[in-house]
Amino acid sequence: MRLAAEHPHHRPLRLMVIGTLAGLFSGLFGVGGGSVMVPLLMLWLGYRERAATATSLAAIVFIAGFAAAVQGLYGNVKLLDGVLVGIPAVGGVLIGTWLQQRMRSQSIALLFAAVLVGSAVELVVR
Amino acid sequence: MIGAVLVGLAAGVVAGLLGVGGGVLFVPGLVIFMGLTQHQAEATSLLAIVPVAIVGTYRQDRYGNVVRSDALLLGVMSLAGAGAGVALANALSGAFLRDAFAVLMLLVAAQLIRRTLRGDGSPPAGAGEPAAAARGPG
DSSP, rough: HHHHHHHHGGHHHHHHHHHHHHHHHHHHHSSSHHHHHHHHHHHHHHHHHHHHHHHHHHHHHHHHHHHHHHHHHHOOOOHHHHHHHHHHHHHHHHHHHHHTTTTHHHHHHHHHHHHHHHHHHHHHHO | OHHHHHHHHHHHHHHHHOOOOOOHHHHHHHHHOEEEEEEEHHHHHHHHHHHHHHHHHHHHHTOOOOOOOHHHHHHHHHHHHHHHHHHHHSOOOOHHHHHHHHHHHHHHHHHHHHHHHHHOOOOOSSSSHHHHHHHHOO
């Protein structure tokens, strides 16, 4: 928070820029926007990683909720699918985090990177 | 129906295990396994992110990691951008959006590989919203 203390008047402006960029990214790609917010909170506002991740997570509730509502107006939201994916995902994250603290995940990370690349190709060529 | 539950569960486990965001997994999962269009998948992913982010925020807030005033300001300030992003997505063709998303997935894969080769086993700073959801103050 050192940066923020040095430039208190820059703080709301920086939060506005970060929020706007994260919102654009989230709305465009259907993701939360954490990958935009976390590094910028650390870089511009002197956040530590843990606080940056936690604070961006709270902001994502607003961002994803609002973006989903606007997408709903366009008729793109499959409500049932969203609920059926989102609720089990909460349990999945808890399981994944539990596993993460108990196993070395390096090889899994590399394997999954390969799955991501494969899925990206599948997405484009299908 | 079972397919959607499996997509959510699997994406959640991977997100928690590797510290990548839920959305980057929900979207391809919904397209490939549920047959949604790119636009539908992105829209539905946004909805699915909400419960994950709510539970994660609750857990993180208990540890005192959430800077509430900033989170509120970020959330409110992001609404215009989020609306514009959604409008932009809907102005683009599904094919273009899909290709752009594929590039995003490759970037996430590259980040995962870089982090792994660096020998840092912990979830990354940037991409880990759901992982952070359940992580303790450790």
